[in-house]
Amino acid sequence: MKYFECPKCEHQIFFLSTECRHCKYPIGYIASEKDMCTFEKVSEDEWVPFKSDYRATHYKPCYNYTHYQVCNWMIPSDSNEDYCESCQLTHIIPNLDDPEVITYWRRLEVAKRRFLYLMQRMNIMPRPKRHDDDPFGLRFHFLMPMDGKPVLTGHTNGLITMNASEADVVYRETTRINMGENYRTLLGHFRHESGHFYFNVMQHLHPELIDEFRHYFGDERQDYAAALQRHYEEGAPENWQERYISTYATAHPWEDWAETWAHYLHIMETLETAFFAGLRVDGNGRTLASMSFKECPIGGQDFEHILENWVTLTFNLNALNRSMGLEDAYPFELTEVVKDKLRFIHRHVLEKAFK
Incomplete structure (x- = not known):
């Protein structure tokens, strides 16, 4: 930012x-x-x-x-x-008769605008869907569970549905613990679900990239429903950390892509904030490089330098959080396999694969 x-x-x-x-x-x-x-x-x-x-x-x-x-x-x-570029994307909102729901809606819009800001900075700001089959437009539905009917957060054909209950901190934290996740935020939801949308955009604009995608993420043509059922019944494979950024990324190549895409966005905005803050961190000269900036990370040409900066920044962010008695700010590890996936994303963002 x-x-x-x-x-x-x-x-x-x-x-x-x-x-x-x-x-x-x-x-x-x-x-x-x-x-x-x-x-x-x-x-x-x-x-x-x-x-x-x-x-x-x-x-x-x-x-x-x-x-x-x-x-x-x-x-x-x-x-x-009458509505701005951000609010035009929100197609359905919850019933606002309950003041608490207005608070949830406000929190969702805050996270959505922050997500959209980064998309603008990367020059891939989505536009509203012109019709239901429009492959390049996006819309959001923010829904509250009603009459015992659950709302599943997810993406389908340019529609991102968000369970507005996720804006309730207690609900979200309880879900995070029950799901065995070490990170769950509204902004993370927007970034993850947008990964599914941008994969569809890439697939429409540049189908020639799909073979390269499959090299890094696997064959997305495998049965998605069966893959998810297997994941929820059996969990992540042993030693999943060697190839994936999270356990959920192991479920299916689409989820691996969406999880990795979300982390790419985490990296870009956090490092951009550090860049504009003028932050510099000295490494130890052996296992941890110094963090300095020779260009803004967004649109940066030297992605290896960006990754080095990220490793140093998150190591120190985690250390600072621990000093305050808090959980790690970034409780993830980037292996070389995961870095290759991030390199694929960065390379094709620069090459306009999503535009």
Whole structure:
């Protein structure tokens, strides 16, 4: 995540904020500029940014910014759209009669916007589906379980369904423990499920890459339902850590891809944050390299350097967490086999395989 500065008072402003903490002016994110800005409010639907180099001179807040405070994205004031690029992707939301559900919806939208920010930075921002069979569009359904009917988080044909109960911290943590997972977050769900979507995009745009995909991840043509049933009945194979990033990645090549894709996104945004923070970490000169940056990781050409930085950063993040009595921030290990899968993803992100 980039660091943003208020053009009015020059203090740092944050991606999820709606007001500058210092000068108290309202804040919004302008997706077309990939930038946060503070605004002078002329009226409720006419906000003037404190920057003059944007493509538009006047903006209005997204409908969900004004009416529900679950968004902080802006739209050019002359646009016919009432919803921003992020909210246009949300097709169904839970019933908002329950105030607690509004809180869940807000948390889902926060995680979704952070996911979309990175997609913008990587120049692969999804657009809304134009029709049910549109292979290049995406939509989200946020659903609450009703009348004993469960909601399964997952992806099908450009539709990502999220169980809104995942926004309940107690529910999510209980599920994490029951599933034997060492990591489970809303942002992680968005990144994992988006992996299935982007695999479909790659398959449509560049079918010639599928043989290379199968070399790293396996043959995705095997029966998916049978593979999942086997996984849940038998668990991960012995020594799974040598070839996979997680136990769930062992279930099927599609899940291996989605899990690895999610970790690639974890790496890119976390290292981008470290890059803009100006962080540097000295290694021990033997087994741990020093962390420094010669370029922004997003779009970076030297992926080996990116991987070295990630290993050093996560080692120290975990050490800091342990000093606070917390669980590891990144409880995973990147073997060379997993790194090869990440290299495949990075190579084809740079080569526009998903565009």
